[in-house]
Amino acid sequence: MAIESINGCIGCEECIKSCPTDVIRLDPKTKKAVITFPEDCQICHLCRLYCPVDAITLTPEKTIPVIVSWG
Amino acid sequence: MSSSKENKSISRRNFIALAGGAAGAVALASMGLPMGWAENSPEVDVEALGLDKFSTDVLVIGSGMAGLFAAVKAHDAGAKVMMVSKGRLGSSGQTPFAKGIFAYDHSNEKLSIDEFVAKVSRSAMGSNNEVYTRQMAEHSMARVNELKSWGFFDSAVYHKSFSKPIEERNIPVQERIVVTHLIKEDEKIVGAAGFSTNEQKVIIYEAKSVILCTGAGGFKPNGFPIGDLTHDGTIMAYNIGAKVTGKEWNDGHPGKSENAAASYDGWGNMFEQKPSTVSIEVHHDLGVDLNYMAYTSGNPVKMGGPGSENKTTVSGGPYTPAEFDRKNAQQNQGPQSEEGRPPRGGSKPPGGGKPPKEGGGPPGMDGDRVGGSSAGMAIHKSEGLVPINDQCESNIPGLYAAGDALGSYMSGGIYTQIGSSLAGSAVQGGVAGKAAAKYCKQVGNIKISDPKINEIQEEILAPLKREAGYSPAYVTQTLQGIMIPNFILYIKKESLMKGALAYIEELRDHHMGMLRAANFHELRLAHETANMIVSAEMKLKASLMRKESRCSHYRLDYPEMDNENWQAWINIFKGEDGSMQFEKQPFGQWPNEGVDII
Numbered sequence: 001m002a003i004e005s006i007n008g009c010i011g012c013e014e015c016i017k018s019c020p021t022d023v024i025r026l027d028p029k030t031k032k033a034v035i036t037f038p039e040d041c042q043i044c045h046l047c048r049l050y051c052p053v054d055a056i057t058l059t060p061e062k063t064i065p066v067i068v069s070w071g
Numbered sequence: 072m073s074s075s076k077e078n079k080s081i082s083r084r085n086f087i088a089l090a091g092g093a094a095g096a097v098a099l100a101s102m103g104l105p106m107g108w109a110e111n112s113p114e115v116d117v118e119a120l121g122l123d124k125f126s127t128d129v130l131v132i133g134s135g136m137a138g139l140f141a142a143v144k145a146h147d148a149g150a151k152v153m154m155v156s157k158g159r160l161g162s163s164g165q166t167p168f169a170k171g172i173f174a175y176d177h178s179n180e181k182l183s184i185d186e187f188v189a190k191v192s193r194s195a196m197g198s199n200n201e202v203y204t205r206q207m208a209e210h211s212m213a214r215v216n217e218l219k220s221w222g223f224f225d226s227a228v229y230h231k232s233f234s235k236p237i238e239e240r241n242i243p244v245q246e247r248i249v250v251t252h253l254i255k256e257d258e259k260i261v262g263a264a265g266f267s268t269n270e271q272k273v274i275i276y277e278a279k280s281v282i283l284c285t286g287a288g289g290f291k292p293n294g295f296p297i298g299d300l301t302h303d304g305t306i307m308a309y310n311i312g313a314k315v316t317g318k319e320w321n322d323g324h325p326g327k328s329e330n331a332a333a334s335y336d337g338w339g340n341m342f343e344q345k346p347s348t349v350s351i352e353v354h355h356d357l358g359v360d361l362n363y364m365a366y367t368s369g370n371p372v373k374m375g376g377p378g379s380e381n382k383t384t385v386s387g388g389p390y391t392p393a394e395f396d397r398k399n400a401q402q403n404q405g406p407q408s409e410e411g412r413p414p415r416g417g418s419k420p421p422g423g424g425k426p427p428k429e430g431g432g433p434p435g436m437d438g439d440r441v442g443g444s445s446a447g448m449a450i451h452k453s454e455g456l457v458p459i460n461d462q463c464e465s466n467i468p469g470l471y472a473a474g475d476a477l478g479s480y481m482s483g484g485i486y487t488q489i490g491s492s493l494a495g496s497a498v499q500g501g502v503a504g505k506a507a508a509k510y511c512k513q514v515g516n517i518k519i520s521d522p523k524i525n526e527i528q529e530e531i532l533a534p535l536k537r538e539a540g541y542s543p544a545y546v547t548q549t550l551q552g553i554m555i556p557n558f559i560l561y562i563k564k565e566s567l568m569k570g571a572l573a574y575i576e577e578l579r580d581h582h583m584g585m586l587r588a589a590n591f592h593e594l595r596l597a598h599e600t601a602n603m604i605v606s607a608e609m610k611l612k613a614s615l616m617r618k619e620s621r622c623s624h625y626r627l628d629y630p631e632m633d634n635e636n637w638q639a640w641i642n643i644f645k646g647e648d649g650s651m652q653f654e655k656q657p658f659g660q661w662p663n664e665g666v667d668i669i
Contacts, residue, residue: 002332017158017159017246018158018159018162018228019158020162020163020164020167020298021299022268022592036592037592039544040592040596042298043333043335043336044168044296044334044335044342045335045342045343046162046167046342049227049228049342050228050230058335060330060332060335060336061332062293062332064293064332064548065105066104067105067544068106068545069106069541069549070106070108
């Protein structure tokens with residue numbers, strides 16, 4: 001869904017900084033970008049456009065998670 | 072948080088069985104389905120969180136086109152400036168996606184500025200503020216030339232060119248800061264407060280003046296890149312007594328019916344294009360006409376290029392002045408005229424942009440389209456803080472706004488000049504920056520009291536401290552279900568808006584104060600969700616109040632324009648008892664003064 005994978009990350013954090021909706025975070029151990037909140041991806045591709053090594057794959061599909069009010 | 076993979080792994084039958092069972096909550100949580108109400112398990116030690124404090128003359132909140140010029144011009148006018156952004160310089164709000172910028176060229180344009188302003192006013196049916204329309208045109212070329220010198224037109228992404236003038240001036244920029252509060256003491260602005268998603272701490276800004284460059288907002292709709300825009304500036308300002316306006320107007324951008332959530336794909340490859348300038352081209356782009364067609368004939372609506380098959384025919388609906396009616400234009404050009412002409416409201420990229428090819432949508436926008444992609448957003452520069460003069464100043468001393476955060480009515484309640492949105496943000500940023508710097512010179516040092524800081528800190532962190540509560544995602548989805556259907560805000564009528572309002576008031580009274588957050592991402596979502604609830608209330612009440620149809624506001628129960636009662640803007644402010652109050656401000660006058668604008 002939406003942002004799908006990051007392969008070949010060099011840890012520059014460009015995608016993390018350029019994402020308007022805070023979808024990507026840095027893994028403190030590996031120092032690489034990790035898709036952390038994919039449900040908030042707006043499929044705008046800014047992360048991909050800023051990535052210097054073209055590591056990010058996005059798809060146009062998005063599944064909205066079902067959220068249950070009463071648990 | 073769950074991934075779609077986990078969700079898909081649950082069959083519908085299993086889901087129903089689980090949800091209905093006594094052990095439903097535990098089972099659902101264990102399978103990764105998010106829950107609305109649940110216990111909160113904070114991932115951070117709330118009691119150990121730090122607090123930072125900064126001091127400046129002018130605080131610029133937001134880092135799009137308006138913020139860029141506000142910071143630069145305030146600095147150049149002698150003020151100490153600091154910029155904070157929820158995202159990143161040049162990469163947040165709608166600025167990254169706007170590719171056309173209007174530049175009025177005195178030497179080449181056939182229309183004089185007077186004639187240009189008059190044409191915009193005819194398209195806007197009087198709903199524009201001519202002072203801001205003129206100001207945008209007069210200053211546009213100077214701002215465009217500055218952008219050119221910074222390399223703006225050389226790249227499809229704007230961070231580098233935006234950084235150039237900011238770095239040259241050593242203006243400090245703090246990114247990924249969610250500002251949640253404006254602070255007012257002794258009836259004037261003294262700063263702002265929020266939190267850093269990176270450093271996980273509360274931050275207080277003491278400032279002599281604040282310029283809101285926070286953009287517009289929506290209901291985090293699918294298919295339009297405004298997921299980070301939730302009217303934050305407007306609601307913060309409303310909470311401390313600022314007047315806001317423009318909530319009844321509607322941006323009518325449609326999205327694609329296929330993969331409706333994909334903002335990028337909806338605009339073809341437009342987001343990858345370098346920006347360019349646009350000359351005079353005044354339209355009357357509704358978008359609401361498409362929504363009316365879909366409402367009467369059903370979704371989706373076929374959109375095609377010149378001469379494409381479009382057999383949909385509808386009668387009635389939103390009024391377009393004959394001068395700007397594309398049907399007439401097509402008749403003049405040839406035999407392709409059809410009653411159900413391709414609706415054109417969606418033919419501009421977010422934030423204003425390049426003129427579309429004549430007779431068709433922009434690349435990638437052909438095909439079946441559905442409404443609601445930008446739900447919750449008004450026409451650029453119609454909603455936001457009410458200016459009390461031509462200096463982008465609000466009714467709170469020291470508080471300014473520029474761009475989509477200012478209800479300047481530069482275009483009125485409808486899209487008029489192509490590309491003027493980006494130009495207007497640049498121009499107004501510059502005007503506000505200069506004015507704020509001048510204001511600071513007569514203000515002494517600012518000191519925000521400790522009790523005030525403590526009070527605000529508590530409000531900011533409240534969702535993290537709740538032992539249980541509603542997830543922001545659940546409340547947002549509920550709000551979207553109430554507000555986004557086309558029979559609420561697009562094709563408006565009293566009974567349904569009152570129905571929706573009852574639901575929104577319920578969210579306001581029984582959910583807004585019970586939002587939970589386990590981390591700083593969710594803390595941001597919690598504050599954004601609260602802002603959307605207040606904005607939804609404003610939009611419904613303003614739409615109920617405006618008992619006529621004009622520009623992008625269409626009432627099925629009041630389809631005619633009412634010039635006797637409604638040559639007026641609607642201002643919204645917080646009453647002394649905390650309730651939402653409304654007033655009319657006649658077109659062509661500044662607020663409360665009865666003074667003509669021109």
